[in-house]
Amino acid sequence: MGLKLLAVGDMHLGRQPSRLPQALISEAQDLGPAGAWRRLVNLAIDQQVHVVALAGDVVERDEDYFEAYRDLSQGIDRLTDAGITVVGIAGNHDVHVLPRLAKQLPNFHLLGPNGTWEAFPIDAAGEQLTLHGWSFQQKQVTRSPLQGQQFTRHPGANIGLLHCDRDNAASVYAPVMSEELANAGLDAWLLGHIHKPDALSINTPSGYLGCLSGVDAGEAGHRGPWLYTIQGGQISSIEQWLFSPLWWQPIDLDLTDLDTAETARDRLLDNLRAFDQDMLASMTSVAGGAIHRPPRAVAIRLRLTGTTQLGQQVEQRFNNEGYETLHMGNSQTSYHIERCINTTRASIALDVLALRTDPAGLLARRLLDLETPSTERARALIAGGRTKLEDIRGASRWSQLEQEVLTDNDVIDWLSAAGHQLLLTMLAQQEQSHS
Secondary structure, three states, rough: OOOOEEOOOOOOOOOOOOOOHHHHHHHHHHOOOOHHHHHHHHHHHHHOOOEEOOOOOOOHHHHHHHHHHHHHHHHHHHHHHHOOOOEEOOOOOOOOOOEEEEEEEEOEEOOOOOOOOOOOOOOOOOEEEEEEEEEOOOOOOOOOOOOOOOOOOOOEEEEEEEOOOOOOOOOOEEEEOOOHHOOOOOOEEEEEEEOOOOOOOOOOEEEOOOEEEEEEEOHHHOOOOOEEEEEEEEEEEEEOOOOEEEEEEEEEOOOOOOOOOOHHHHHHHHHHHHHHHHHHHHOOOOOOOOOOOOOEEEEEEEEEEEEOOOOOHHHHHHOOOOOOOEEEEEOOOOEEEEEEEEEOOOOHHHHHHHHOOOOOHHHHHHHHOOOOOOOOOHHHHHHHHHHHHHHOOOOOOHHHOOOOOOOHHHHHHHHHHHHHHHHHHHHHOOOOOOO
């Protein structure tokens, strides 16, 4: 059986999911982090977990004290009554509120509250485990918590619990280098702060756990805690439990050859039925006894693609539908559009338009330039577009969202989609002025 450690990433109790349809507004509490925490408690008890470890940012902000107290205390009491130990550390979001809560929750063990490393030994299921934890003392920490730290190994498995910014030396959120983690002499590191999980496995047991449940489109995909099993004094298995009540899912809808804007809904419903079937199939085929549960709702970030003259009409139609429930899957999962983004390209003869000397002709020539990215003019367009996009991504309001590396193809797609939509608008205005 072994010792079961359930590792939980950023929970952010107090946050509410955004842009829900009217039918789900009353369920906002159950669809957010609080609902995910309740699901976790139920499953941890059912699966006879021995330890639940929280890797910081358990609470969103100081103002969420009373709400977090209610949710945490109820869950921790239930876990403790079932014989499950609950430990955690403070991150940059809950640097003040979590220590206050810990004083009111005697069954919750906050590690390293004084900014010093604390070892917490656990004996269960005939195994020994020591968690080494460190908590934020202030919202900004510019020095690595591992600098000058020497860990003393204890019998059995030794695992670190840390909220940090990995491989970003300029960060003010406890910057730590991968080399420091690898050389610390522990068996694994359970990291908080970045909401996108790493691909954790027996071969790569250290990394970001990801957030417990996504609350906006920047946290798309499956989410959930990680179960570490300790046998024979070492980590024997790692598996992720996927049970978030709300998933954020990007979906592309190709509008090529679409007859009318009205039929776009039928095409989307076909895609949603296929997605729902695939989701159920993936959950029934999970190996190793991992816990996978379908979500209560899926919020779709819909991207319209393909070549069509109907892109703007379809975008307007979907965005005006008030985020209503579009589909109820076989899993009893509710599907709704959180936002619709039009990246279609119109069927425009760019080579003909490029012969004109007006602004529409100039724009057509620039769009043709993008079709040959290796040319000097295309490189200049891509460089300018990249600068603009990076400025937008660098704004403080987007700092907590997951961001992939911006490739040249990403920039080209953005410039091309925006250019085609602008060209359609320009041509429509010219036609109106001549009528």
